[in-house]
Amino acid sequence: MASPIKRNFLSALAVGTLVFSLASCSETSSDQDGAEVLTDSIPQIKENGDGGLSGSVIKYKGEIFSIPSPIQTALLIRQSKIPYNEALLNPSSNYKGYVNQFQKAMNMGVYGADLAYLSNFDNTSMSIEYFTLVERLADDLGIKNNINPTIISRFHENSEIRDSLYVLNAELYREVNQYLKDNERNEAASLILAGGWIEALHIALDVAKSNEDIRKRIGEQRSALTSLVALLSKYDDPQVNQVRKGLTDVLRIFDSMVYSYAYEAPITDEDEKTTYFNCKSSVEVTDAHVEQIRTKLSEIRTIIIS
């Protein structure tokens, strides 16, 4: 057994070596280890760059993902002027059945997307009810105390102002995303994103029957879905695997759609700090595609909200 003096010396030596290693990392280009030491929630070096900017490319454990916001879909639905349909929502009574992290995180995303949909209509009591569910799930997941309390108070003060609801909903989810990543709870962060995306697609599919813009927007989700499947494949959990397998089937339906893309040079207005993207893209989404996605997504959603 080592003596106390020897133990202290070993501790000091280990700390000294580590500090020296970190200092070296920050001053040389040999920084892969440094990135790994710093924190798991920060992206790590995966491979060398193969184009674009010169230098090594880092990705968040393989990728940094961007999943479209459910609010953006809700705003498109608002433009369609299609009447409110309460049957599309995950009933608030389901909340009490959510006991594990998978259910709580996924449904925090689901209720957030429902809240975005509700914000399209002047239904203050329902909006407050769904915001309260989001708050409760945040509390259950141990996040609520780390959310800026002014977001919650502003929501209650502005619950009748539609545009404020979108902004506050988005701010809340960004804070949650940041907190979970800071605390290396990437799985919960990913499940919230997945739940929100799935619910937004579920709502959009209903509206797609009578709206060509929404139908096109659904077809344009292929890249996001690809990211989502990759994101969920990082987690080995039976329920997550079920959802990922279902989404992989949905991705096959997207892959059968016809896509086209043509580059055109963008135009920049320097004074306005604005660039206009002029590329042309299209996607053909048939009734059969919508129906196939709806059937498959319904199975996935049942796993999540039941």
Add this chain to the structure above:
Amino acid sequence: MKAIKITFIALFAAIGFSVNAQCDSIATWCGHNMSDEYISDGQMYRALLYHDQVAEFQMTMFGASTYRIAACSGAEDGNLIFRIFDEEKNELFSNADHLNAPYWDFVVGSTVNCTIEAQLDHKKRESGCAVLLVGFKQ
């Protein structure tokens, strides 16, 4: 051995906390470039970068939408270069052509699947937390 383990854990936690705190304060700073008319996409894109490292992520920019991208590293503007490429690797935008502008708006006519790359301007900053925020117009 236990003492070493505890020391290591404490040190890792302290470093992790420090990096996260740095990223959080940069994100707060960066938020000043995201005006009220833009709604956050609900995510934060960040990476700890050294020298010429490049962080990249994929993003679909939907047609008939206006986006704002804010890019920050450190408590002053202009340290971060970001570039946007389409799916055929055509460069659509680089803020390096505009004095490393800390934010820029994009009017998207037709949906485009993009790759966004971010890199520190090594003339201004050798290492640090890079933060990108994405917002879209109501």
